[in-house]
Amino acid sequence: MTDPNGLGPGMNIEGTLLQSMGIVVSAAAPERVVATMPVKGNTQPYGLLHGGASCVLAESLGSIGSALHAAAYGKVAVGVDINATHHRAVRDGVVTGVATPVYLGRTTTSYEIVITDDRDKRVCTARITCQLIQAPAGS
Secondary structure: OEOOOOOOEOOOOOOOHHHHHOOEEEEEEOOEEEEEEEOOOOEOOOOOEOHHHHHHHHHHHHHHHHHHHHHOOOEEEEEEEEEEEEOOOOOOOEEEEEEEEEEEOOOEEEEEEEEEOOOOOEEEEEEEEEEEEEOOOOO
16 A cells, blocks of 8 residues: 555554654655755754754655665665765755655665755765565564
C-alpha cells in the first residue's frame, strides 16, 4: 500500500521526524529523491544549521530511495551506514537535498546526498548504505 504522499509501501510521514523537522519531499523515485528542509528550528546553539539535521535529511532521502527500490523485490530498506561532510555553515533559509544512487542491488543500496543552500552552494555531502531485508511480520 502506498501512502498519500506517494513515497512508497508503508511510508507515511505523519507524526515522524521528517514532519517534526519540516522536511518536504518533492520528488521520490529510486533514481532520484528531492526534499527541502527549513534551517529555522533545525539549528544548534550558535544559530547554525545542525549537522545532525543535515544527517537526518540525508538519511531520510537515501532511505526513501532505497525503500522504493526494495519494493520491487518485496523487501524493505534499513540503514546500516551513514557518513557526512559538512562544507559550509547556513544560518537561515531552506536547504535542498538531492539523493542519487551510487549502487542499487538486491541486498544493498548506496546513495550520495548533496545538500545545498538557497544560493545553490554545497552545504553537505553524505552517503548512506541500506540493507534490503524481508519486511518484518505485521508491517
